[in-house]
Amino acid sequence: MVQRFGDKHLGGDFFQTLRFEGGIDDCEVLGEIPSDLHGTFYRLGGDWAYPPKYPHDVPFSADGYISMFRFANGRVNYKGRFVHTPRYLANRKAGGQLFGIYRNRGGDDPSVRGLSSTMSNTTPVIHAGKLFATKEDARPYEIDPHTLETRGEYDFGGKLTSLTFTAHPKIDPETGEMFAFGFEATGEASTDMYLYTIDRSGKITKEVRVQAPYVSENHDMAISKTHVVIPHFPLTTTREWLAASPENLHWYWDERLPGYLLVVPRNGDAKDARWIKGPPHAMGHTLNATTEGSKLILEGTVSNANPYPFFPNRDGSPWTPMTGGATIRRWVIDLDSRSDGWEEQNLFPAQSGGLPRMDDRFITLPYRYAYLGYTDFSRLGPPSSGAPSFPPTNTLGRFDLRSGKSETLFLGDSGSLQEACFAPRNAKAPEGSGYLLGVLSNFAERRSELLVVDAQKMQEVGRVILPFQIAAQVHGAWAPHAQVPFEA
Numbered sequence: 001m002v003q004r005f006g007d008k009h010l011g012g013d014f015f016q017t018l019r020f021e022g023g024i025d026d027c028e029v030l031g032e033i034p035s036d037l038h039g040t041f042y043r044l045g046g047d048w049a050y051p052p053k054y055p056h057d058v059p060f061s062a063d064g065y066i067s068m069f070r071f072a073n074g075r076v077n078y079k080g081r082f083v084h085t086p087r088y089l090a091n092r093k094a095g096g097q098l099f100g101i102y103r104n105r106g107g108d109d110p111s112v113r114g115l116s117s118t119m120s121n122t123t124p125v126i127h128a129g130k131l132f133a134t135k136e137d138a139r140p141y142e143i144d145p146h147t148l149e150t151r152g153e154y155d156f157g158g159k160l161t162s163l164t165f166t167a168h169p170k171i172d173p174e175t176g177e178m179f180a181f182g183f184e185a186t187g188e189a190s191t192d193m194y195l196y197t198i199d200r201s202g203k204i205t206k207e208v209r210v211q212a213p214y215v216s217e218n219h220d221m222a223i224s225k226t227h228v229v230i231p232h233f234p235l236t237t238t239r240e241w242l243a244a245s246p247e248n249l250h251w252y253w254d255e256r257l258p259g260y261l262l263v264v265p266r267n268g269d270a271k272d273a274r275w276i277k278g279p280p281h282a283m284g285h286t287l288n289a290t291t292e293g294s295k296l297i298l299e300g301t302v303s304n305a306n307p308y309p310f311f312p313n314r315d316g317s318p319w320t321p322m323t324g325g326a327t328i329r330r331w332v333i334d335l336d337s338r339s340d341g342w343e344e345q346n347l348f349p350a351q352s353g354g355l356p357r358m359d360d361r362f363i364t365l366p367y368r369y370a371y372l373g374y375t376d377f378s379r380l381g382p383p384s385s386g387a388p389s390f391p392p393t394n395t396l397g398r399f400d401l402r403s404g405k406s407e408t409l410f411l412g413d414s415g416s417l418q419e420a421c422f423a424p425r426n427a428k429a430p431e432g433s434g435y436l437l438g439v440l441s442n443f444a445e446r447r448s449e450l451l452v453v454d455a456q457k458m459q460e461v462g463r464v465i466l467p468f469q470i471a472a473q474v475h476g477a478w479a480p481h482a483q484v485p486f487e488a
């Protein structure tokens, strides 16, 4: 008898594990899939192959599950597989959960001491012809871009000395370089951060080592034409905290600590790195950074305090959407000034969401649009059976960062939208000319559906129907056919 497990944070019983690896060719489609949508939409998220040992474990502990929707000639194929990490394979052999709570090895079964505990469940990254499953607690895992088989841990030919690698590297669309970093680079709760430049052929060409003022969940980064910038906020940990109890999750929010921005010139070295001190606001995800004269302009989604309801506050205070909810904000850093602080503008304070995306062809460049799913509370319907306890993402918005205006698409009240990614119509299309791709959890029909939305009209044009529910996505990535070619 297979034990059924519904993750209490991710969604009632809708996200019960399926333990399904396989696919569907020529999926059922409602509406029309545009013929110029030619490529692969990769998704990475977590699916619990086995229930966690501790009931208060968090969705970030779920096993990596990579899936893809492949588009050609108006037709779509779907495929999904677990990322076969050492952890997944050990659990599968044992037929149960051998690992402790989120990133605390104190609760591990003795048989897995020394074995990597990463779930590799955060972002699919495509660079230099390779597909990676990434997670910030470990090195990437290389994935076959067609079969989704796991090829193994990847260390860039031995040049990646950091034990960890961000789930949010950034690729300069003009140079093809990938910028990345690892935090806790030399081990759990270490303050070592290693920054990397990787050329368009996939070779590490530069490493910069810096020391952080404290350990932070440096989840995302941004690059401008001139600088690398990494938000640093007081979601923190220490070796003492981890050792104190096997029930302690890796992270807690320490409201006493300041926030920082790590700013490093792209052509600079460790001596040029600056830690600019500021308020303890968390930019959990970035959109983009641009350099304009002496100003570095960074946009992303920011919360005033702990962004995660499931990681505790040090002072015991409860999480609230008022302080933890993220909104799209602009941070302006004066590169000429040697003083601390930056200017913050809350651009769309009424819409709260933590998974913003843009047209990634415009990374480092002037751009206009952010895309973000959020909850429109004025249109909330009655909760569906099996739905999560938190409000569903019922609206997809396109936010014009220049005019301050937004266009929205209401998605009904039977489901919740996961992160929506942008796919351009073609390589030369202007910014925003393309489609938004996002999976809707249809609680009422108990299945997952991929929405294809015209990003200019903000209208749905087609919907791929899967006859079952699939693992929740954390992040997705669009690979045009020219980047990852396949036979249709």
Ligand SMILES: [Fe+2]
Pocket (backbone or CB within 6 Å): 122, 167, 168, 219, 285, 475
């Ligand atoms: Fe992320």
